[in-house]
Amino acid sequence: MDSLTSAASVVAAGLAVGIGAIGPGIGQGNAARGAVEGIARQPEAEGKIRGTLLISLAFMEALTIYGLVVALVLLFANPFAG
Amino acid sequence: MAPPIIPVLPLNLPLAELEVGKHLYWQLGNLKIHGQVFLSSWVVIGALLALVAIGTRKLERNPGGVQNLLELVWDYIRDISREQIGEKAYRDWLPFIGTLFLFIFVSNWGGALIPWKLIHLPSGELGAPTADINTTIALALLVSLAYFYAGLSRKGFRYFEYYVDPTPIMLPFKIIEDFTKPLSLSFRLFGNILADELVVAVLAFLVPLIVPLPAMFLGLFTSAIQALIFATLAANYIGEAVHEEHH
Numbered sequence: 001m002d003s004l005t006s007a008a009s010v011v012a013a014g015l016a017v018g019i020g021a022i023g024p025g026i027g028q029g030n031a032a033r034g035a036v037e038g039i040a041r042q043p044e045a046e047g048k049i050r051g052t053l054l055i056s057l058a059f060m061e062a063l064t065i066y067g068l069v070v071a072l073v074l075l076f077a078n079p080f081a082g
Numbered sequence: 083m084a085p086p087i088i089p090v091l092p093l094n095l096p097l098a099e100l101e102v103g104k105h106l107y108w109q110l111g112n113l114k115i116h117g118q119v120f121l122s123s124w125v126v127i128g129a130l131l132a133l134v135a136i137g138t139r140k141l142e143r144n145p146g147g148v149q150n151l152l153e154l155v156w157d158y159i160r161d162i163s164r165e166q167i168g169e170k171a172y173r174d175w176l177p178f179i180g181t182l183f184l185f186i187f188v189s190n191w192g193g194a195l196i197p198w199k200l201i202h203l204p205s206g207e208l209g210a211p212t213a214d215i216n217t218t219i220a221l222a223l224l225v226s227l228a229y230f231y232a233g234l235s236r237k238g239f240r241y242f243e244y245y246v247d248p249t250p251i252m253l254p255f256k257i258i259e260d261f262t263k264p265l266s267l268s269f270r271l272f273g274n275i276l277a278d279e280l281v282v283a284v285l286a287f288l289v290p291l292i293v294p295l296p297a298m299f300l301g302l303f304t305s306a307i308q309a310l311i312f313a314t315l316a317a318n319y320i321g322e323a324v325h326e327e328h329h
């Protein structure tokens with residue numbers, strides 16, 4: 001791998017995770033706020049809200065994980081390494 | 083093309099090594115297979131089989147011990163699949179959903195809890211089978227096949243009405259969905275499990291004692307959730323395919 005490709009790959013890997021974490025972070029915050037409000041209004045629905053919240057959080061987390069997969073591919077299985 | 087092999091952490095702590103992209107290759111005909119994944123999968127499958135065999139050997143009316151545990155697990159899996167697939171069709175798919183859930187759950191936890199690092203392989207290292215993308219893609223493609231089969235066997239060619247429901251404008255999106263479903267299923271599981279292992283390994287490399295413990299507990303929690311998510315989504319896709327419209 002020449003030095004330009006490796007430098008670009010490392011920067012891109014960092015950006016892939018870093019930028020990819022912004023959106024899901026905001027989304028998970030919103031979801032958690034909604035769940036807390038829901039529990040405060042209706043404490044008896046806590047179990048159901050918690051289950052739904054966990055599943056939707058995992059969906060959002062998956063987006064960051066895609067960024068992570070891209071970063072790992074760039075670092076360890078770079079198709080442009082030549 | 084073989085990916086370049088880069089040792090992530092070149093330090094020589096005994097149990098804190100980490101390798102990505104190194105595998106124990108077995109030659110099978112023209113195929114190169116990742117031997118370490120097979121070995122750890124066999125351990126997981128063996129553990130599950132042994133547990134079930136022990137639990138069902140002497141069935142009693144008042145369950146106790148392992149039988150009690152198995153009935154709890156069965157109830158849990160039944161609730162997942164009944165909620166997602168629906169009262170009418172869930173019994174056909176209960177074994178499939180249960181197998182997926184148990185295999186993924188025991189793989190994830192086994193990867194974290196069994197001290198694999200004590201076993202030395204000539205190359206590569208043992209770990210959770212689900213931290214290898216080939217395992218998760220195989221599982222996700224099985225889910226794809228399963229929901230196509232479920233829809234076609236229950237509704238015949240009326241299954242394809244689902245693609246133009248409610249309007250034919252949805253057709254391209256629903257076709258793309260068929261490709262993104264296995265893609266997201268496999269990448270989600272693979273990424274989460276690999277990320278857990280990497281975080282624990284990096285922390286164990288920086289501070290070998292105590293400090294990685296919270297990350298390990300978080301890893302156990304997320305890997306249990308991932309198993310639940312995979313099973314729930316698989317059941318959800320199957321449920322979507324067998325769902326009957328009421329006009």
